[in-house]
Amino acid sequence: MSEPRRLEVLRAIVEDYVHSREPVGSKALVDRHGLGVSAATIRNDMAALEEEGLIVAPHTSAGRIPTEKGYRRFVDRIEDVKPLSPAERRAIQSLLEGSDDMDVVLDRTVRLLAQLTHQVAVIQVPRFSDAKVRHIELVGLGAGQALVVLISTTGKVEQRVALLAPETTDADLHELKSAFLTAAAGRRMDDVRDLCQAAADQLPPRLAPAGGQLAAALGALARNSGVERIIMAGTANLARATGDFSHTITPVLEALEEQVVLLRLFSEMEQDAHGISVSIGSEHAHGSLAEASVVATGYVAGSTAKVGVLGPTRMDYPNSIAAVRAVARYLSRILAG
Amino acid sequence: MSEPRRLEVLRAIVEDYVHSREPVGSKALVDRHGLGVSAATIRNDMAALEEEGLIVAPHTSAGRIPTEKGYRRFVDRIEDVKPLSPAERRAIQSLLEGSDDMDVVLDRTVRLLAQLTHQVAVIQVPRFSDAKVRHIELVGLGAGQALVVLISTTGKVEQRVALLAPETTDADLHELKSAFLTAAAGRRMDDVRDLCQAAADQLPPRLAPAGGQLAAALGALARNSGVERIIMAGTANLARATGDFSHTITPVLEALEEQVVLLRLFSEMEQDAHGISVSIGSEHAHGSLAEASVVATGYVAGSTAKVGVLGPTRMDYPNSIAAVRAVARYLSRILAG
DNA sequence: ACTTAGCACTTGAACGTGTCGAGTGCTAAG
DNA sequence: CTTAGCACTCGACACGTTCAAGTGCTAAGT
Numbered sequence: 151m152s153e154p155r156r157l158e159v160l161r162a163i164v165e166d167y168v169h170s171r172e173p174v175g176s177k178a179l180v181d182r183h184g185l186g187v188s189a190a191t192i193r194n195d196m197a198a199l200e201e202e203g204l205i206v207a208p209h210t211s212a213g214r215i216p217t218e219k220g221y222r223r224f225v226d227r228i229e230d231v232k233p234l235s236p237a238e239r240r241a242i243q244s245l246l247e248g249s250d251d252m253d254v255v256l257d258r259t260v261r262l263l264a265q266l267t268h269q270v271a272v273i274q275v276p277r278f279s280d281a282k283v284r285h286i287e288l289v290g291l292g293a294g295q296a297l298v299v300l301i302s303t304t305g306k307v308e309q310r311v312a313l314l315a316p317e318t319t320d321a322d323l324h325e326l327k328s329a330f331l332t333a334a335a336g337r338r339m340d341d342v343r344d345l346c347q348a349a350a351d352q353l354p355p356r357l358a359p360a361g362g363q364l365a366a367a368l369g370a371l372a373r374n375s376g377v378e379r380i381i382m383a384g385t386a387n388l389a390r391a392t393g394d395f396s397h398t399i400t401p402v403l404e405a406l407e408e409q410v411v412l413l414r415l416f417s418e419m420e421q422d423a424h425g426i427s428v429s430i431g432s433e434h435a436h437g438s439l440a441e442a443s444v445v446a447t448g449y450v451a452g453s454t455a456k457v458g459v460l461g462p463t464r465m466d467y468p469n470s471i472a473a474v475r476a477v478a479r480y481l482s483r484i485l486a487g
Numbered sequence: 488m489s490e491p492r493r494l495e496v497l498r499a500i501v502e503d504y505v506h507s508r509e510p511v512g513s514k515a516l517v518d519r520h521g522l523g524v525s526a527a528t529i530r531n532d533m534a535a536l537e538e539e540g541l542i543v544a545p546h547t548s549a550g551r552i553p554t555e556k557g558y559r560r561f562v563d564r565i566e567d568v569k570p571l572s573p574a575e576r577r578a579i580q581s582l583l584e585g586s587d588d589m590d591v592v593l594d595r596t597v598r599l600l601a602q603l604t605h606q607v608a609v610i611q612v613p614r615f616s617d618a619k620v621r622h623i624e625l626v627g628l629g630a631g632q633a634l635v636v637l638i639s640t641t642g643k644v645e646q647r648v649a650l651l652a653p654e655t656t657d658a659d660l661h662e663l664k665s666a667f668l669t670a671a672a673g674r675r676m677d678d679v680r681d682l683c684q685a686a687a688d689q690l691p692p693r694l695a696p697a698g699g700q701l702a703a704a705l706g707a708l709a710r711n712s713g714v715e716r717i718i719m720a721g722t723a724n725l726a727r728a729t730g731d732f733s734h735t736i737t738p739v740l741e742a743l744e745e746q747v748v749l750l751r752l753f754s755e756m757e758q759d760a761h762g763i764s765v766s767i768g769s770e771h772a773h774g775s776l777a778e779a780s781v782v783a784t785g786y787v788a789g790s791t792a793k794v795g796v797l798g799p800t801r802m803d804y805p806n807s808i809a810a811v812r813a814v815a816r817y818l819s820r821i822l823a824g
Numbered sequence: 825a826c827t828t829a830g831c832a833c834t835t836g837a838a839c840g841t842g843t844c845g846a847g848t849g850c851t852a853a854g
Numbered sequence: 855c856t857t858a859g860c861a862c863t864c865g866a867c868a869c870g871t872t873c874a875a876g877t878g879c880t881a882a883g884t
Contacts, residue, residue, distance in 0.1 A: 386740035403723035
């Protein structure tokens with residue numbers, strides 16, 4: 151009972167099960183795959199694999215399906231990521247080139263990845279915790295309102311409407327803007343709140359009330375710019391995979407809408423030698439995702455932002471890994487440019 | 488066979504079916520509802536209702552379920568919208584007050600509406616086709632990049648990174664900004680593209696290349712600001728309603744992700760006397776939504792933006808209508824403030 | 825002219841039964 | 855270590871039966 155063949159059998163079981171959704175038996179294995187041995191031999195191997203906890207039989211007289219542990223071993227054994235087809239590469243290239251706004255790029259990317267993998271695709275918007283203040287803009291909107299705009303060195307723009315005394319003039323706003331810019335320009339986002347507050351305290355009494363309002367707004371914007379966010383696409387693919395989940399996909403959809411769950415999961419995942427993280431079923435402790443797997447990788451050097459796909463534990467891991475990796479590469483290249 | 492009672496029977500059937508999901512028979516009707524007549528009489532009424540095409544029997548010996556036409560008659564007969572419970576009103580108030588940024592308000596609102604109705608909630612982001620240019624800002628990012636920011640009179644901010652010659656200085660940018668501002672400030676968004684192009688053409692040769700790039704970027708931003716967008720929440724509720732759809736919810740999720748479908752539907756819906764639009768099943772011609780109903784209404788006077796919920800045709804219309812209406816009111820009040 | 829009780833009829837759901845086939849584990853021989 | 859053979863298990867499927875819900879119709883009552 152040779153060890154390499156046993157792993158080969160595992161691989162065959164996983165592959166067959168992944169696109170048949172049905173327990174695979176010894177007979178089917180020798181038929182479809184060119185193993186050079188008989189069904190009986192395979193049965194012995196399967197018994198051993200079951201002993202190891204890599205596969206299980208749903209009932210006495212059915213074929214076997216991989217366990218989470220089985221998928222794990224299978225995934226760990228993938229060492230050469232199979233490249234995408236030329237058509238897929240072309241799709242990536244044509245879809246992603248020629249757009250320069252980050253939000254647009256991320257949106258297109260996530261849709262593309264969903265389409266390539268037939269899974270739910272997820273992108274974490276880069277966090278830029280080391281972002282600094284590039285610019286502050288105050289724009290009077292009339293009626294005692296002003297638009298406060300905070301622009302970071304990373305090109306991220308946050309805006310919000312602030313209320314101030316109706317008699318505030320455009321000249322006042324200009325003065326206020328100068329004060330805040332002097333105080334905060336080039337400083338870290340984390341410090342904006344305190345710096346602006348301090349600047350507001352030093353203003354002439356006439357501008358103090360408006361200054362306080364604006365400082366508060368700027369502080370809120372700065373905090374906001376650090377908020378992690380996720381965009382996704384392909385939830386319809388999840389619905390197509392009903393039946394891979396014990397009851398409904400409801401909890402999964404809920405978790406996805408919640409975002410926090412995924413963000414935590416992303417932060418907990420550890421990358422393997424190829425920079426890819428795979429978390430299978432209950433390996434992650436988040437109950438609602440216990441029947442789901444996530445394949446993810448980081449993108450844009452130096453940032454912790456992740457891109458990946460989420461699907462049923464019974465997913466085409468090699469394909470997902472290849473797509474995620476390819477997309478992350480293109481993405482990094484474009485955003486770095 | 489009195490006409491009013493027959494409608495009463497229809498109402499009872501709809502109500503029962505909506506929260507039992509099971510065909511309702513004559514016996515159950517007289518039991519649960521205090522109709523003052525016997526089951527046999529109800530049967531006669533039901534026969535007449537079936538004749539009219541308002542209800543059908545899935546098979547010979549089962550109760551009746553409402554047809555789309557039945558729901559339609561039922562909805563049309565609702566004339567007094569039942570007010571929300573105090574708890575619900577409180578939820579709306581506490582969740583929506585105290586936030587001033589439109590994106591945040593919309594995000595919270597859509598989640599709240601999903602929670603109140605147990606349906607998918609959808610909000611169309613206001614379009615502001617009559618928006619004008621409030622401000623233009625150019626921020627050098629170094630490395631031949633500049634951030635182009637376009638702020639509209641409605642407080643909407645669009646930004647994008649543009650490439651220009653590396654040797655462009657901050658002073659150049661300032662000059663360019665002045666040129667574009669002079670040309671476009673206060674003008675309609677639709678005209679920004681042409682105006683900026685014209686302004687770029689008049690620049691001194693030294694600035695012409697950068698000017699062209701920036702003009703193009705500004706034009707794109709202006710066009711972008713008119714793009715209709717939808718945000719939604721509660722897709723998990725849809726998954727919970729599996730079984731109300733003939734096969735899967737996949738096409739519905741796809742349509743939701745597509746956005747265009749919903750936007751078209753929104754634009755086609757006509758409001759009734761109460762300002763509420765209800766589109767039931769195949770009343771809308773969009774195939775993928777043939778088994779779904781939409782309850783929507785406009786918000787913020789003068790704009791065409793809609794807010795609403797989407798769910799299976801078998802939905803609690805009175806509750807949905809009440810929630811949508813209440814939420815739209817609060818929303819209008821807050822955004823108008 | 826409605827309403828109602830009674831009754832025969834239809835039909836899906838639930839259940840028990842029997843058959844079939846895929847798949848297994850084990851044993852003994854190669 | 856591999857393989858053929860064989861007894862065994864158990865879900866899937868097909869059928870037949872029963873059960874209850876619900877209907878439509880008719881005839882009688884108000």
